[in-house]
Amino acid sequence: MSPDAPAPGAGASNPSGGPRYPLLFRPLRIGPLEIRNRVIFAGHGSRFVDWHTHQLTERQGHYLAERAAGGVGLVIQGSSMVHPTGLAAAGVNEVYSDAAIPAYARVAEMVQAEGAAIFGQLSHLGRQGDTFANHRELWAPSAVADPASRVVPHAMTRRDIADLIDCYRSAARRLVLAGFDGIEVYLAHGYLLCEFLSRFSNRRADGYGGPLENRCRLPLEVLEAVRAEVGDSVPVGIRVSAEEFVPDGLSPGECSEIVAHLMARTRLDYVSVSQSNYASIDRMIPDMSFPRAPFAHYAGAVRAATDGAPVFAVARLVSPEQCEALLEAGTADAVCLVRPLIADPEWAAKAADGRREDIRECISCNVGCRGGPHRGSPIACLVNPAVGEEARWGFRRLGRASAPRRVTVVGGGPGGLKAAETAALRGHDVVLWEASVRLGGQVLVAAAAMDYRDEFAESVRFLARQVRKLGVELRTGSRADAALALQNEPSCVVVATGGLPGGFEVPGSERVVPAQTAISHGVAGPRVVLADAGEAGWKACTTAENLAAAGHAVTLVTPGSVAVAMDAFSRPPMLRRLRAAGVEFLEYHTLSAVSLGTAEVTETLTGRRSTLAADSVVGSAYDIADDAVYNELLALQDEGRIPDTEVHAVGDCLAPRGAIDAIWDAFRVTRDL
Numbered sequence: 001m002s003p004d005a006p007a008p009g010a011g012a013s014n015p016s017g018g019p020r021y022p023l024l025f026r027p028l029r030i031g032p033l034e035i036r037n038r039v040i041f042a043g044h045g046s047r048f049v050d051w052h053t054h055q056l057t058e059r060q061g062h063y064l065a066e067r068a069a070g071g072v073g074l075v076i077q078g079s080s081m082v083h084p085t086g087l088a089a090a091g092v093n094e095v096y097s098d099a100a101i102p103a104y105a106r107v108a109e110m111v112q113a114e115g116a117a118i119f120g121q122l123s124h125l126g127r128q129g130d131t132f133a134n135h136r137e138l139w140a141p142s143a144v145a146d147p148a149s150r151v152v153p154h155a156m157t158r159r160d161i162a163d164l165i166d167c168y169r170s171a172a173r174r175l176v177l178a179g180f181d182g183i184e185v186y187l188a189h190g191y192l193l194c195e196f197l198s199r200f201s202n203r204r205a206d207g208y209g210g211p212l213e214n215r216c217r218l219p220l221e222v223l224e225a226v227r228a229e230v231g232d233s234v235p236v237g238i239r240v241s242a243e244e245f246v247p248d249g250l251s252p253g254e255c256s257e258i259v260a261h262l263m264a265r266t267r268l269d270y271v272s273v274s275q276s277n278y279a280s281i282d283r284m285i286p287d288m289s290f291p292r293a294p295f296a297h298y299a300g301a302v303r304a305a306t307d308g309a310p311v312f313a314v315a316r317l318v319s320p321e322q323c324e325a326l327l328e329a330g331t332a333d334a335v336c337l338v339r340p341l342i343a344d345p346e347w348a349a350k351a352a353d354g355r356r357e358d359i360r361e362c363i364s365c366n367v368g369c370r371g372g373p374h375r376g377s378p379i380a381c382l383v384n385p386a387v388g389e390e391a392r393w394g395f396r397r398l399g400r401a402s403a404p405r406r407v408t409v410v411g412g413g414p415g416g417l418k419a420a421e422t423a424a425l426r427g428h429d430v431v432l433w434e435a436s437v438r439l440g441g442q443v444l445v446a447a448a449a450m451d452y453r454d455e456f457a458e459s460v461r462f463l464a465r466q467v468r469k470l471g472v473e474l475r476t477g478s479r480a481d482a483a484l485a486l487q488n489e490p491s492c493v494v495v496a497t498g499g500l501p502g503g504f505e506v507p508g509s510e511r512v513v514p515a516q517t518a519i520s521h522g523v524a525g526p527r528v529v530l531a532d533a534g535e536a537g538w539k540a541c542t543t544a545e546n547l548a549a550a551g552h553a554v555t556l557v558t559p560g561s562v563a564v565a566m567d568a569f570s571r572p573p574m575l576r577r578l579r580a581a582g583v584e585f586l587e588y589h590t591l592s593a594v595s596l597g598t599a600e601v602t603e604t605l606t607g608r609r610s611t612l613a614a615d616s617v618v619g620s621a622y623d624i625a626d627d628a629v630y631n632e633l634l635a636l637q638d639e640g641r642i643p644d645t646e647v648h649a650v651g652d653c654l655a656p657r658g659a660i661d662a663i664w665d666a667f668r669v670t671r672d673l
């Protein structure tokens with residue numbers, strides 16, 4: 001960085017002169033502390049935690065420090081459990097024992113070394129947990145099962161309440177001892193303290209239930225205990241759900257009353273406004289089917305109650321323009337971002353330094369950041385394969401290769417584009433061949449299924465812009481075979497030729513229209529049977545949406561449950577949309593035969609067969625690897641004809657999977673090249 005360049009996150013100049021996002025990059029006072037700008041990496045569970053000891057890891061430190069180095073003003077370490085009964089999910093971290101302090105201290109040190117402040121979020125999962133995680137009962141205000149967890153919790157006794165308050169107090173002490181700059185008490189998202197606040201979950205008849213004052217009692221006692229422990233010099237704030245979207249749940253009006261009630265009795269240095277609980281989980285982390293900034297207005301609603309203390313807005317605040325506009329409108333004083341900073345750790349620095357067009361925007365797909373935890377793994381990201389690998393592959397570490405090489409990439413889908421981008425960033429001379437005139441591959445077809453899916457295409461549009469900017473030589477509209485791929489004598493060929501639509505091995509399968517073709521060209525007749533081979537994910541569902549939107553009466557036949565492979569945040573709105581569009585579900589059925597005007601299906605549970613009337617049968621089948629070029633190159637290697645050429649296959653031509661897998665493959669083979 002030149003001496004004249006603004007420090008990451010500190011300034012906001014742009015080449016056209018004058019600050020481009022002046023409000024976003026103005027310092028913010030949070031009680032006694034000033035942070036360098038108003039971009040906050042909000043609390044979230046990454047699961048970069050030791051799953052056995054529940055301690056934070058070095059990996060978590062690198063993950064957070066990467067975003068601090070990328071210019072954010074404040075990092076909030078997500079959900080830290082104050083009591084063993086709160087540890088009711090896999091991969092969450094504890095702060096209820098002194099053994100936790102060294103790891104918190106290390107994480108704080110790593111974040112602060114990059115110029116950001118760090119707060120810790122104190123939490124207890126309450127009844128929204130899983131007893132298998134810690135072999136303990138769940139705690140809640142009342143013995144009423146949460147609709148998502150489906151377990152009757154223990155209704156907390158007065159003794160439990162006193163114990164819990166003490167645990168919050170000592171957890172706050174540990175964070176301060178570990179060098180944290182502030183504390184956030186988690187009153188949001190349907191977890192324990194939120195359960196006390198909300199009539200949806202609090203049915204108590206004692207002094208902790210009933211009128212608002214009583215429902216606020218435990219959160220207030222916790223906040224008073226935390227403040228008494230940390231004193232006036234440490235900022236203490238809260239995170240609330242302003243709207244729970246459930247009967248008897250919190251509303252912006254009641255949430256504002258709660259905030260005013262708490263602030264009249266204890267000092268709060270900020271209020272972070274979110275929304276939802278597990279019963280409305282799809283709106284907690286809204287996917288691309290929601291408009292951008294769908295819930296920021298709740299921050300505006302609560303702001304009137306905070307008596308000047310700063311208010312943070314959140315959820316799908318993807319672009320700096322949008323964030324700046326929220327601050328300008330007075331909706332909020334700062335913005336909380338999670339997924340946009342998972343997708344691009346340098347989001348803030350790029351916005352501040354006039355590198356706006358280089359921001360790799362989060363596409364709100366939830367595929368990696370929610371899909372990882374959904375499958376029992378840590379978070380990942382469809383557009384950022386370095387998530388969780390910051391220590392080795394973060395943006396500050398992906399240096400240039402010592403010797404530039406000639407690299408040829410065959411295929412311009414997500415895998416090919418990512419390979420070309422990474423190789424070019426490493427300083428290699430890259431040629432990319434793509435048979436189509438457009439870059440993007442199957443992502444473009446998938447994104448065309450519905451208007452709201454267009455954001456999916458941004459993942460490849462971004463890469464296409466970057467490879468052009470990096471000087472990759474593009475040979476679009478040219479299908480390369482092995483000979484063409486070797487034309488300029490590359491020392492490395494990355495084959496990313498993708499997949500071909502698979503079929504169904506059933507009588508009459510030649511009548512089945514592949515989903516990709518149905519989306520691109522449409523199908524005949526009013527009645528359409530759409531057979532899902534078993535992926536039970538976005539492809540079958542968006543094809544069903546597309547066909548229903550085109551006016552067909554669609555029956556979706558699937559071997560298990562509809563959309564069962566989708567994460568818990570995107571699946572409910574998908575099911576709602578499908579049913580609202582009139583799509584019929586035929587679950588636990590597979591396609592067994594197709595003939596003119598009918599589709600025969602078999603129930604997987606009983607083997608019983610039945611016949612459906614169908615003017616068209618569309619198949620959402622598993623794809624087949626298009627590995628011809630890869631095999632040609634391997635054969636040349638085997639014959640000893642290209643002894644000095646490395647050959648790699650990435651993405652669907654290696655094994656047909658999702659775009660995230662193609663991007664992982666591409667990054668893996670090129671980051672060391």
Ligand SMILES: Cc1cc2nc3c(=O)[nH]c(=O)nc-3n(C[C@H](O)[C@H](O)[C@H](O)COP(=O)(O)O)c2cc1C
Nearest residue numbers: 042043044045078079285314315316337338339369
């Ligand atoms: C993987 C993941 C884990 C999360 N865990 C927490 C958490 O521990 N505490 C919390 O307050 N919010 C949590 N959230 C919610 C986020 O803080 C944020 O409100 C939400 O992601 C919407 O913001 P975004 O659109 O910027 O991602 C989590 C979000 C994600 C994606």
Ligand code: SF4
Nearest residue numbers: 362365366368369382
């Ligand atoms: S996986 Fe998708 S939603 Fe999650 S951070 Fe990455 S781009 Fe955003």
